[in-house]
Amino acid sequence: MPDDARDPLVVAVLCAAWCRTCGEFQLVVERLAAARPRVRFVWIDIEDDSELCGDLDIEDFPTLAVLRGATPIHFGTSLPLEAIVGRLVDELATRGVDASVEWPDAVRALAAAIHTRALKGEGA
Secondary structure, eight states, X not given: OOGGGGSOEEEEEEEOTTOHHHHHHHHHHHHHHHHOTTEEEEEEETTTTHHHXXXXXXXXXXXXXXXXXXXXXXXXXXXXXHHHHHXXXXXXXXXXXXXXXXXXXXXXXXXXXXXXXXXXXXXX
């Protein structure tokens, strides 16, 4: 396993309170989190947490930002299906950070903000 794989994997789920799919997906996320105690799942409401989301362009829900430390390793929409998200998270958990990926500034800012809050012991 790469050295940076020692940093915990964080899966930030970006949704909105008004989104029915997100509401249904929240139970899926809770099951995924219970089955993967070494992965930290955080729920981010893009409206309630707008200062955290900054200039992110969210095209659809749910959108997942998967981070290792303060570095993004995945960002994009996902089907809200437990098996699909579970496989994605399990695969990403085995990977380190790919320094060659050029993430948009807004994605890097989100990763840094989530990491900073985690270090302070705050929820996302």
